[in-house]
Amino acid sequence: MTTPTTLSGRALLLLLKLRAVLMLLILLAIFSALSPTFFTANNLSILAKHVSISALLATGMTLVVLTGGIDLSVGSIAGLSGIVAGLLINGLTLGGSTHYPPIPVVILAALLTGALAGAANGLLIARFSVAPFITTLGMLYIARGTALLLSNGHTFPNLAGSQAHHNTGFPALGQSFLLGIPTPVWIALIIAAIAALVAARTPFGRHIYAVGGNERAARLAGIHIARVKLLTYILSGLCAALVGLIIASQLESAHPATGESFELNAIAAVVLGGTSLMGGRGSIGGSLIGALVIGVLADGLVMLGVSEFWQIVIKGVVIVLAVTVDQLQSRVQFRFLNALFRPKQEAAQ
């Protein structure tokens, strides 16, 4: 009698575990049926490019959330990194002469900006025990304000650079293709693959899960908690800086308000992917699926011509639905495990 219940229980559990994938497949089926151009190579390539933005942010965010933290500053850091790139490409005036750094230096400087902002977050959280929500909320304002100060509110135009200053080539980062796939998609895939490998296979990765699962136990086990947390925020800042660079490169201009509310998309992707906001449970792969769900939803609704207001409502419904199913999963899992172990316990007695 126990076999069928455990089997159906096992099937239900598998179904719930794959809920994000299922949701993605259902959305793909709906949009493909309703729009003849949705499931074409061209559109999927553009869709992947759009998804790569929130996927990159979600990758960094997942590492932070796994430690039990949160990073609200990623959108602002993306905006700031774009502005740093715009500033440097348009020439930096120092001591009367204007310098035009080469593009690799520009990219490094923008990435360094993101890493520094992330390090500031991490230091405050790990060393001074400020709540992550508050620290990164502060950084959200600081980074945005700094971007506005650096640009004086203007947009930096013309990021194509010029031959005369030997700083052309920046647009390639966001606009070029490698083997027929947009470069931003490659960047997101590579970063996510490295992050997934690090999270699953390295001591540092296991430490991230341990810190989020039970910080006290992790400390007693000799894990350097402050270092683990600091590193995750630096990585999140780096991912955000990459996003800012890609967007500035795609638009060939840098606007200080770029990235507003991006952090919410990233958090939504992480949650949709099944990562627990309490930390300790989740995966990079899940967050990628989450980012895909949000991206497919956004692009599909635009293709169908659904109004902006409905798009916002539908996105909200999908997020709430996903978290509800998440709760359902843990309950079913609990019952399933109970059903599995009770006979043995009885036998032991």
Place this chain on the structure above:
Amino acid sequence: MKYTQPSTNLGAPCLDSETWARKLAPRLTRLLLTLTACHRAPQLPLIAIIVPSQDNPYFKAEAEAAAARALQLGYRVRIDAHNDDAYRQDNLIDAAIASNAAALILDNAGTDASISTVRRATQAGIAVFLIDREISAHGIAKAQIISDNDQGARLAAQAFAQALNNHGDYAELIGRESDANAQIRTHGFHAILDASPQLKLVAAQSANWSQSEAFQKTETMLQAHPSISGIIAGNDTMALGAAAAVKGANRPDIRITGFDGSNDAINAINSGELTATVLQPAAFISQLAVDQADLYLHTHTTGKPELQIIPCDLVDKSNAAHYKDFAKLP
């Protein structure tokens, strides 16, 4: 209570503090002098300038033009931004009342949401001059000087229809849908475009005035409707986002028009990425508002009707050289 004198046997520290005092005295005097100067400065009347944001070239030009003219006429100025938040606008106007502003130049945060705030400022004795956006109540502000969004939208639509030879599929990028100007512009576009039966709207999306959002949405719309041969946008930043997407899709045949007349859009018209835009004379309107505020503060009348509607200009390749910083060059 009497302070106990420090004992005199502490020779060296006493000397030290004396030299400190000698060093500090002139600095303190200077500081006091500056403070009194600061205190005297408020004798110049204050003009408060409140605009929606300072990271948008249009609002920035509007604020800077008003500030420049007010300084020129001998006022102190203060620029603030309410970020389209009526509550923040309310707080900023409280601050203006508290600092005894003589006049307020306001690009408001909402047709209806701003009425009570403007009334409160007027009752506190501040002469309020509204620019760019009107409020739906009259007789409160001293003047409402706005650019003619409807006429501008019709101009843009005419240029757009002409560029498409009055036939073909097109897409529209709408501004933030809760913004009255977004509605007036799309209404004006359609007053012209719907009259041409061969022009067909195949996709319309809001991109919330944002360049990166317009970029992504245009890419997706082009996938859904490859037949699109034109994109009409509710402002220049969205038009520039669409232009980046069109460039990425390698579709130089697609014609794009914007609205606002920013320098970036004018550069894009010169390089052929945009077909046309409509220039709202933001700088001119701001100067007009400050001039009338100055007149009102001296004579208690502006000599003009409250609602003043300033027409927009079409900017295309033929006349792009004549416009800069939201104004026609002299």
